[in-house]
Amino acid sequence: MKLHIFNPEHDLALAAHLRQFTAPHAGRQLRSDLAFIPALWADQGDLVLVDDIDNARDKVRHLGEHLVEKVEFITKLQLEHLLKTEFIDCVHPWGWDLSLKGELERIGLPEIMLPTDEVLDKVRAISSRQWAAEHLQQDVVLADNFALVKECVMKWGKAVVKAPWSSSGRGVKYVSADEFRTNGEYPAFQRWVSNIIFRQGGVTVEPYYNKVKDFGMEFEMLDGKVHYLGLSLFDTVKNAYTGNLLCSEEEKVEIMKKYISEVALLSARQKIIDIVEPALKENYNGPFGVDMMIAAKDGQLELVSCVELNLRRTMGHVALELAKITKPQSLMRVDFDGNRYHLRVLPGKEAVNES
Known part of the structure; x- marks a missing residue:
């Protein structure tokens, strides 16, 4: 019996890297509304963590009647009680991060079922856009100062600047050399870049495709x-x-x-x-x-x-x-x-x- 968890706030949690992290309202809403999704890939008899069991059963029924009986939806409170008498084989989240580990520790999952902090540090490092830039991409510059970011933009004409960790659609800026010529030092963009560098250590800069x-x-x-x-x-x-x-x-x-x-x-x-x-x-x-x-x-x-x-x-x-x-x-x-x-x-x- 496996426990499945939909935690779409994962990318933001990676950036925060805190044991107790509160996602923005939109992230919490998405997790609650689509918590039933793991029923699609879970095995017969697996557990899926949700906020509202009746709502989850109703939603998953629209995708396939067979999914309703395939899994058991369970709330955090029910899981806490279940762990006192039964054993779960393993946990399958949307993504592993320190915040999720802290959440599961508070529910009562034993330490042996959770990844160590050291493993989570390595997962976070490989999840970084810096790792992808160094191992999987080409022509990407790692910048820890604004001057280097500007140099790349002026050289390429257009560039995409990204925070090492961010969720889809966030932490990404498209910028052109024309914007620098129009706005001088482009103070709003400089503040954004400087803030990311201060909080996450740098940004990646890649040519605009x-x-x-x-x-x-x-x-x-x-x-x-x-x-x-x-x-x-x-x-x-x-x-x-x-x-x-x-x-x-x-x-x-x-x-x-x-x-x-x-x-x-x-x-x-x-x-x-x-x-x-x-x-x-x-x-x-x-x-x-x-x-x-x-x-x-x-x-x-x-x-x-x-x-x-x-x-x-x-x-x-x-x-x-x-x-x-x-x-x-x-x-x-x-x-x-x-x-x-x-x-x-x-x-x-x-x-x-x-x-």
Whole structure:
């Protein structure tokens, strides 16, 4: 029996690196509203931690009636009582961080079931954009002062500046040399960069790419080996995730062939495995994903083989599971209606399933 936890505030918790961390309201709301999601990949009889059991059962029913009885939804209070009499084999969160470990310690999970602080430090380090810049990316500059950031921007004309740890759509700034020429030292941007450097030790600066298509590859690290799970074809708006295409792996490969050869995709996949596997071997078991893009340069399309390394489960992993139980060529979206977040499956523009 495994315990599954959806903690989407994970990236922010990595940045804070505190045993007691309170996520912003939006992060707490997302966790509460979509806490049922692990039912998609959990095994029969597993536990899924939620705030409201009835609400979770109602939401997951929209995705598949069989999911309702597959798992047992459990609240923190119920889990605390359960741990006094029963044993849980292992914990499978969305992502491991010090804040989640502290939360589970307070609930009463024994120390032997949780990663050590030393392991979590290593996971945090590999989760940093600095690690990806040093191991998986090209032409990325690590800057610990504003002068170097400005130098890169003026040299490239346009650049993307990122905090080492941040959640999707946050901690990322697009800046151009024209903005420096117009705004002088560009004080608002300088304050942002200086604040990130003060809190996180530096920023990454990379050339701006003329993006044509977002996509990613999803993996799982298991017993010292990286296993490839599939492609993730997704959309973003202002660097924030908006949705995933749900279809077979063969269909996704055919779509990508419009932009890149299958051989190039296989080569990019193997490169990731060769680099990431030895780094994770002693430190991490679980899912991870690498975001990529196809960009246009000098009239040609090129592969940017790593935009982000997400050392956690991703919405691409969710899409891979949903694709197994939905109609082909559907779209998975996470929408906010002003009050709650919803996981929706849309065929074209009309919703058929909603939770």
